[in-house]
Amino acid sequence: MRLPLAFALVALSALPAAAAADADGARWWSHVETLAGPQFEGRLTGTPGYDRAAAYAAGQFKAYGLKPAGTDGFLQPMRFTVQRVLGEGSSAALVVEGQEQPLRIGPDLLLGARIPQPKAIEAPLVFIGYGLHLPEAGYDDFAGQDLKGKIAVYVNGGPGDISAALKAHSRGSETWRAARAAGAVGLIALPTPKSMDVPWTRQMQSAGQPGMYPADEDLRELPGEAFSASFNPAEAEKLFARSGHRFADVLALADAAKPIEGFPLNLALKAQVASEVGQVASANVVAKLPGGDPKLKAEHVVVTAHLDHLGVNTSGQGAPYYAGALDNGAGVASVLEIAREMAAAKARPKRSVLFVLVTGEEKGLLGSKYFAGKPSVPAASVVANLNMDMALPLWKFDSVLIYGIDESTLGDTAKAAAGAANLEVVADPYPDRNSFIRSDQYSFIRAGVPALSFKFGFKEGTDRAAIEKAWRAERYHALADDLDQPVEKAEAVKFDAFLAQLITDVANEPATPRWKDESFFKRFAK
Structure with a gap:
């Protein structure tokens, strides 16, 4: 059967876009494959495997043309007991x-x-x-x-x-x-x-x-x-x-x-x-995309994801290490891809953007607490944080769950970006999980910086909620969070595109993000 000419033209025009999306998804997934690979041995804080993962991320940032912004090149070292x-x-x-x-x-x-x-x-x-x-x-x-x-x-x-x-x-x-x-x-x-x-x-x-x-x-x-x-x-x-x-x-x-x-x-x-x-050393990885505005470039929007995971499997049964593919290799991959896209863009955002891959999240948000308390840039210049942790690209990205959305004007900017992307913003379906304090954005909130964290949206009682619950029961902090699991790569690309646009919107916003008057967390403002 022959297609009508107009329909055929639309179909043909969609092919390059589909191919580009596939290529973007494959590139994003290649980072996950690398980070979840055996050479990094589960990326446990304070181990050579984590250090190799940090070196890989720093190398990617350098290849994109970003500036080192740690206290030691791209690194911000610290010590833990x-x-x-x-x-x-x-x-x-x-x-x-x-x-x-x-x-x-x-x-x-x-x-x-x-x-x-x-x-x-x-x-x-x-x-x-x-x-x-x-x-x-x-x-x-x-x-x-x-x-x-x-x-x-x-x-x-x-x-x-x-x-x-x-x-x-x-x-x-x-x-x-x-x-x-x-x-x-x-x-x-x-x-x-x-x-x-x-x-x-x-x-x-x-x-x-x-x-x-x-x-x-x-x-x-x-x-x-x-x-x-x-x-x-x-x-x-x-x-x-x-x-x-x-x-x-x-x-x-x-x-x-x-x-x-x-x-x-x-x-x-x-x-x-x-x-x-005992004691170990580890480091955050910090890269900078300088802003384009003569005045606002002195301010920094911080984009975070945790690089660490759980390390080797000492039980003697199953895989030799905890791959941490979605927790949080996927989040790191998103930061890397967003950084690559923003660095390649012709127009720079007005504010500078710091891409920070933190250590020690699995041990109590340690790397982000260190950075938020002792940033490698002037503390007063840090105006916002956007965090990616275990977003779970397991279904279509048509809704987004945003922790902290009601606490600051940063949430209003996020709502506007979600509306422009035809995304529904959904509430936290499981408030007793204490998710608000279990990701790195909370370290910035405690330091007085408006902050948000993002996941693929789902509602309690739906098929998506069942998928999410099963994933947590079977794969969260388990050997099964590996590369052999169903992942919607094309939907992850859409998630990254939404966040890239939101980061740009926040960086270009004339007014500095601020806490809402009714927010409990306003008390931490500097």
Whole structure:
């Protein structure tokens, strides 16, 4: 059958565009293939494999004509203390009226490694609800609690009338600050099955991963030692057996996003923690595209993705290393491709753009915290951050999930760019995952810089949500995040194009991005 002439012309004109898209997708994927390859051995912070990956990225930036903008060429070196908590030699038990009830390291609880652990501890346990310290929002689980010399136990989540961003912000270092101020000597986290990214059995498999924190004590968010652990929710009734309460009831309140009262657990925890401690060096990779405006070029829009992953597989089973193809080889590939396109463009953006590939994200956003606190350019010149972490190009890119979109004028610029690209902006479908604080844009927010992070959009209850949930359960931080998985390369190219345009829009915006007056995070502004 012969096609009408007009239709045939349209079809023919689409061929070069389709071929170009395929070529762009292949080039983007080639970076992922390289970064997930055996020569980089999983890109663990502080290893030769990571250093080779950093050298590869720096070489790409140099080939594109970008300027080195680290403190040592393209690199910004830093040092970390490494803590590996050992299963052998560690033990834990609940103490009831002087009698010890042994706990299993692994099946019952996992010991933390991101904060210096004490070698031994014995302290009463107190349940403190969600462990949120948000007096500004009229909610404080620490108020009225007697925690001096005790270990606080808290469940993940929070009341539904508190925003996802604010609940997430009250996690991590904020929880520790509140606990330390109340005199607590440790924290035990109780994840809820509803909010768990990774099944407990897989968490047990990765428990041998080393933790890291800044070698310089002045840069640590929590000075000194503190006991940290997480408890398997399937075994959590053991903690509540003498409290007059059931964990099942607590879990029902958490799943319904209802307030939860704290109470004594009427037992203590005794633990011995065996660990190995050492030091490593690692570096962020920093490249600069100078701006074209005589005045605005002194300001910097920072584009980030984390280069590190989990390193070699020491289990003796399966692949020899964690490839980290989508977490976050894909994000690094996007930064590299956006940098290449912007460097090749005839017109330069008005502000300068820094492309920063950070280290230590998997160990607690360490590289981005270092850069945000001690940038390689004047700190006051950093006006915005746009971050790419595990965007998951697993379906059509017709919607985008943007963390931080309601907090600053940067979000308004992003909404306009999404509208121009015919993209629907969707809300965070799983607020109790604390995603807002789990990617590198949060380091910039804490430093007072408006920041956003991006993923392919999806809504709860859809096929896309099922795909995303399955990916996290089966591939997130697993050996299966490799090159042998279905990836929509052409859709990744569309994602990169959207972000490239947004970066350009932010860099060309006459007004500097600013926090909205009603944003809680305005308090961090410089």
